[in-house]
Amino acid sequence: MxxxxxxxxxxxxxxxxxxxxxxxxxxxxxxxxxxxxxxxxxxxxxxxxxxxxxxxxxxxxxxxxxxxxxxxPDAIESDRTRPNEIGMHRIAFSVDDIDSSLEIAARHGYRPLRGVATYQDLYRLTYLRGPSGIIVMLAEDLRGRG
Missing domain, CATH: 3.10.180.10 (2,3-Dihydroxybiphenyl 1,2-Dioxygenase, domain 1)
Incomplete structure (x- = not known):
């Protein structure tokens, strides 16, 4: 299968x-x-x-x-999920330039939940709450940069 x-x-x-x-x-x-x-x-x-x-x-x-x-039928509003809730969590995207992606998100009114973090000098990443409360993760791979 x-x-x-x-x-x-x-x-x-x-x-x-x-x-x-x-x-x-x-x-x-x-x-x-x-x-x-x-x-x-x-x-x-x-x-x-x-x-x-x-x-x-x-x-x-x-x-x-x-x-x-x-x-x-009409969509049912629900409480906004939190990052630690059981169930569907988030949608994640790899991006070439997290700062540019965050500028695009900001034009739509969406900003990071807290800020941009660096994970072990490998990734810069953040969560933001996008359209309809969707949690969107953006991650920029730092490997291979000068």
Missing amino acids: SIKLENVGIVVRDLEATISFFTDLGLTVLGRDTVSGEWADTAVGLDGNRADIALLQTPDGYGRIELFEYLH
Whole structure:
């Protein structure tokens, strides 16, 4: 048996704002659709669901996220997750320049939870709370720098 990670799905409040954030960071939109019907009810396990969706991909072609904005039933607000909570934790991206990536995030109104840390002179990294409260980790690999 083989297995391959296809994507990570994330429910968001505002699909357009979330797409804007992730495309500004460098992801590209592979496709968009509105999904509903019996097949969606069966697959998702939620009767009468209808959602606008977008599939985004990282520039390397491997990482994908699928964003959902539920039109019906209404999305349910939940408490913001904390980094130490059990369950879905965060989405992480390797970036070439963390400072430039943080400038992009700031233009969207998102800033690090605390600051940028250096891990054993190998990585500079940070967590920020992005669209719909998503925790986003940005990490810059410092190996190979002059």
